[in-house]
Amino acid sequence: MNPTAEDRVPVLIVGGSLVGLSASLFLGRLGVRHLLVEKHSDTSRHPRGRGNNVRTMELYRVAGAERQIREAASVLADNHGILQAPSLTGDDQEWLFKEIDPGGGLARISPAAWCLCSQNDLEPVLVGSARALGGDLRFSTELISFDQDAHGVTAVVKNRETGDHTTVQADYLIAADGPRSPVRERLGFGQTGPGDLFHNVSITFRAPALADVVGDRRFIACYLTNPEADGALLPVDNEADWVFHAPWHPDQGETLEDFTDERCIDHIRRATGVLDLDVEITGKAPWHAAERVAERYAAGRVFLAGDSAHEMSPTGAFGSNTGIQDAHNLAWKLAAVLNGSAGPELLATYETERQPVARETSARASARSAEHSHPGYAPAPGAGGGRQRGVLTVALGYCYPRGAVVGADPELPVVPDQMRLTGEPGTRAPHMWLQVNGDRRSTLDLYEKSFVLLTGSEGEMWRTAAKGAVEQFGLRLDCYLVGTGPDDDLVPEEGADWAEKHGTTSEGAVLVRPDGFVAWRAEGRVADPEATLREVLESLLCRS
Known part of the structure; x- marks a missing residue:
């Protein structure tokens, strides 16, 4: 193979989903030239990953993208809470929580708020914002190989449309290439944690009549608990378009081909309790919930971020948010080293700070899935327990007891029992x-x-x-x-x-x-x- 071109950039980002695109945005804001490659031809088109927590929205606010994100999310701006019920038509309805921010107390500690913006709506905003800052984003471009030495990373990428190869010389590489990360595999990093938790098939469908059944129940998700047809229902536009997450059991020999349109329609009808519902299936995508954290986050000049570094149960929307915050932590440190104001040892604090956060957060996410009895999840005996408290503390109050901090209490819990945004070293600075x-x-x-x-x-x-x-x-x-x-x-x-x-x-x-x-x-x-x-x-x- 003879590469036909060569590029030289300070940072190469591998992966163009939420975390990679956020890394591009944050680096662009700091004036760091970079190249992002993504093997798919475009951003995600399937609704998923919609919960953006308050810390993530703080970051997007400072990066100048909050307004556009909220505009993209406007159709779901009035949706709050998680509903649990045997069907949509019975009387046995329970709100696991009805408001994300009951009483409006969040405004006292943050200038931002949670935002319900699906990945397929958020990613195009990030692409536009990153490119406006000069980001070189190349879709249909796949990482073929990489090597590193004391001076940098040499990578070969392939344009999947033309077949052309390009050699990229970079000072650093950020691997935001997903849970099956080829970069992590190439580095030989193991993972800790329980592993796979459960599997679902995400089904997109049109059913205009369902809006009348849902009525004024503007939920983020509804867990439907009919033992013969359980699943999670999520609105896309509160009118005609919806998503249904159906449990999938590959360990029992079940295949994706078993999820025919007819089976999916019947399942949705029984789950919602509307047996004559007119349903048009528009798409299907498998997804896997897992709890894993990489044993290492970096080797030399190569860093893992997002799902390549950690996988989490989707309950609480902690996974993508943790990954976006990985990218933010790493971006300023790369900028400081590249501009010469910091020594390269600063980059070691990325793992020191972010890995403990991922371990604590992934455990909380699994516990929340057990608490909510997430469809398809059968936790081990004793897992989960009672109601989880302090979700906001996990999202906003996590700490860095060690790392690029001076005077932090090394015994400070990474996720404290109570919010402590009082100016202590290692905590998010107070808002006023x-x-x-x-x-x-x-x-x-x-x-x-x-x-x-x-x-x-x-x-x-x-x-x-x-x-x-x-x-x-x-x-x-x-x-x-x-x-x-x-x-x-x-x-x-x-x-x-x-x-x-x-x-x-x-x-x-x-x-x-x-x-x-x-x-x-x-x-x-x-x-x-x-x-x-x-x-x-x-x-x-x-x-x-």
Whole structure:
């Protein structure tokens, strides 16, 4: 084989689904040139992966894509909750939960909110946003092989339409190539966890009359529990188009060919309780629920992200969200190493931080599937148990006790029992509303392209320290004084106490990473702010 062309890019992304496309968006926002290859000819066309949690929407907000995503998701904007019932026509109806954010308490801790946007609607938004930032996205292009050495990665990709081969020279490779990841297999990484949990066939169908049966029950999903025809019903447009997840048992010899249109129609009719429902089957796609986490996330210059690194039960929509957040964590670290502000050892903290999050989250996802009695899932005796609490804590309150943080409590639980967004190192920085040049902005809107040092009205010495750090390390570090004084940069909304919310004083400081996590905190005045900040940054950036 003789490659016919050659490309040179800092980062090669393999896989153009949600995680790969998000990596492209995040790298593009940071000005990192990259190439993405995806073997399929286009984005997903089958409705799936619709739950985007509040942390993911925070990331898309800062990346400038939130508005377009919500527009793409507008048809399901009023759908909330999970319903469980033997059928849609009986009286025995139970809401496992009716509101994602009962009481509206989420607004106190985040400027964003959950968003129900199916993968087939979300991916085109990400493609457009990534390309607008200069991302080179090539569909119908498959990774054939790769090798790496101390200087970079050499990959060969194939255009599946023309058969042409291209050699790609990259500094780093991100493998977002799915649960059967050829890159992970090539690296020889094993996986931990229970493995396969259950299998479903996702059936898309048209049934306009079903909207009248559903009525005003605007659910995210309805688990239908007829033992002879169970499954999960999901709306696509709340009118004519729907999705039904039917249990599939390949371990019992059942094949995909067994799911004929006639069988699927009969199953949907019995499950919904509408035996004369007019149903038109429009598509079928198998999917597999599993709990696995890769034993390693990186080897040299190659990194796993998303399903290649971890598989999770779909209940709670944790899997894709965890993968998108993988990409965000990795993007700023790659940017820092590529621009020379950080040493390459910073990239080792990607696995240190993200692998424990995946292990904890995947276990919570399986437990939630047991709690909800997800169709097709027969957990081992004793698995699951009572109602799961703290779903928001899993989605938003996870921590990095170790990694690119200074002063974090190493015994801090990766997923604590209660939300602790109080400015502790290793946690997502607190949200509070500010007035910035007459505009209302969240503190979270400040965190993307630089480290940010926040201090109070009496913290002018920290501004001087930040200037010294910029000169020494050659990195972008934005310093803001928060308060109501004439020299302050950011004005909190009336009644808000910046120092109290961040666990410090007006003479202290909080250093926040580009991904919005607290890297370090000084709770009060220190003897030598410049020396202190220099020491912290040397540790964080692996420059010592």
